[in-house]
Amino acid sequence: HVTTKPPPEPSPLRNAKFFQANMRILVTGGAGFIGSHLVDRLMQNEKNEVIVVDNYFTGSKDNLKQWIGHPRFELIRHDVTEPLLVEVDQIYHLACPASPIFYKYNPVKTIKTNVIGTLNMLGLAKRVGARILLTSTSEVYGDPLVHPQTESYWGNVNPIGVRSCYDEGKRVAETLMFDYHRQHGIEIRIARIFNTYGPRMNIDDGRVVSNFIAQAIRDEPLTVQLPGTQTRSFCYVSDMVDGLIRLMEGEHTGPVNIGNPGEFTMIELAETVKELINPEVEIITVENTPDDPRQRKPDITKAKELLGWEPKVKLREGLPLMEDDFRKRLEISRKN
Ligand code: NAD
Numbered sequence: 001h002v003t004t005k006p007p008p009e010p011s012p013l014r015n016a017k018f019f020q021a022n023m024r025i026l027v028t029g030g031a032g033f034i035g036s037h038l039v040d041r042l043m044q045n046e047k048n049e050v051i052v053v054d055n056y057f058t059g060s061k062d063n064l065k066q067w068i069g070h071p072r073f074e075l076i077r078h079d080v081t082e083p084l085l086v087e088v089d090q091i092y093h094l095a096c097p098a099s100p101i102f103y104k105y106n107p108v109k110t111i112k113t114n115v116i117g118t119l120n121m122l123g124l125a126k127r128v129g130a131r132i133l134l135t136s137t138s139e140v141y142g143d144p145l146v147h148p149q150t151e152s153y154w155g156n157v158n159p160i161g162v163r164s165c166y167d168e169g170k171r172v173a174e175t176l177m178f179d180y181h182r183q184h185g186i187e188i189r190i191a192r193i194f195n196t197y198g199p200r201m202n203i204d205d206g207r208v209v210s211n212f213i214a215q216a217i218r219d220e221p222l223t224v225q226l227p228g229t230q231t232r233s234f235c236y237v238s239d240m241v242d243g244l245i246r247l248m249e250g251e252h253t254g255p256v257n258i259g260n261p262g263e264f265t266m267i268e269l270a271e272t273v274k275e276l277i278n279p280e281v282e283i284i285t286v287e288n289t290p291d292d293p294r295q296r297k298p299d300i301t302k303a304k305e306l307l308g309w310e311p312k313v314k315l316r317e318g319l320p321l322m323e324d325d326f327r328k329r330l331e332i333s334r335k336n
């Protein structure tokens with residue numbers, strides 16, 4: 001005969017589980033510029049629990065202050081070049097200094113972060129079965145001979161230059177991602193990020209948009225590095241975060257370019273900042289650094305077709321938003 005078992009008593013553990021988030025997400029480098037905006041967006045979804053690991057080399061707790069103490073949020077001081085044991089479903093692996101001043105400051109550490117750091121995060125992804133997204137860079141194209149850059153272009157990179165710790169480091173990180181994917185079946189995503197700007201960038205980190213805005217606010221000359229005709233394409237950070245989440249949630253490993261195809265020379269950028277922020281300011285030319293790429297512009301056909309993504313914020317709309325943030329932090333209000 002058939003015996004009907006009574007339903008199991010809900011155990012305290014099961015009850016606890018009921019309150020747990022559906023998705024536990026690790027963000028390495030989450031105290032940095034892009035990482036902290038990504039955390040803001042992920043935390044808006046009540047089903048997400050977010051763990052940030054960061055060594056605060058270029059990031060700061062201040063960028064995450066609105067989440068410290070939140071029950072779905074955890075912040076761990078940790079260097080990704082050391083092994084990490086956590087249980088997560090997804091990993092956004094951003095940890096790596098992004099500004100030339102900082103990544104050249106300790107180049108050996110930069111390459112360790114890219115290689116050993118990425119290896120550790122892949123080992124973690126393998127152990128717990130997590131999907132992992134790497135924020136690679138347009139620097140993998142080096143000083144590109146193909147313009148605009150498509151993902152199929154292999155790049156023109158100096159392996160022994162002063163930028164190599166960063167660009168060759170990211171190239172090895174991409175290789176590791178694909179080898180773990182092929183050899184161990186890890187679910188990977190690779191974003192090739194093009195120059196990104198917005199609130200919370202380090203004020204004195206030497207990148208061109210942060211330099212020009214800080215200079216314009218402080219009434220200092222805008223320093224265009226020679227020749228000034230070199231180009232970049234600037235993506236506002238909210239668009240970037242949207243692209244990264246779409247890539248993570250979608251079905252394509254990548255690499256996928258995420259960036260804004262609007263291309264500007266550094267002289268044009270300086271003139272735009274001058275017009276929008278401080279029409280009185282002087283524009284001067286200064287020496288450049290070695291191996292500076294002459295042109296850079298993403299071909300975003302893949303992101304459009306595979307992720308349904310394209311940037312929405314134009315440079316002229318994004319610069320004033322960044323100006324507001326910089327004025328607050330520099331405590332210099334607008335004249336008149
Ligand atoms: P960022 O410097 O603001 O953030 C990087 C974060 O990583 C910082 O919080 C830093 O403290 C942390 N970090 C560095 N080394 C670490 C280590 N060994 N262990 C733990 N944490 C470490 O830079 P960002 O602009 O937010 O860049 C984030 C990611 O996006 C980086 O991987 C960068 O290479 C990539 N990227 C950025 C841009 C851009 O224009 N901002 C362009 C291309 C690629």
Ligand code: UDP
Pocket residue numbers: 082083084085086119120121122123124125126127
């Ligand atoms: N690793 C880690 N966290 C984990 C699992 C692995 O940090 O949860 C690190 C581990 O210390 C190793 C790296 O990831 O250095 C690669 O791990 P994998 O298991 O792929 O390689 P192995 O340990 O066999 O060399």
Ligand code: UDP
Pocket residue numbers: 100195206207208209211212223224225226230231232266288289292293
């Ligand atoms: N640049 C500039 N003035 C500055 C800082 C940078 O003209 O004060 C130029 C630099 O030569 C380069 C471009 O701006 O051609 C972008 O430099 P950044 O360091 O912002 O980013 P990346 O070189 O990594 O694209």
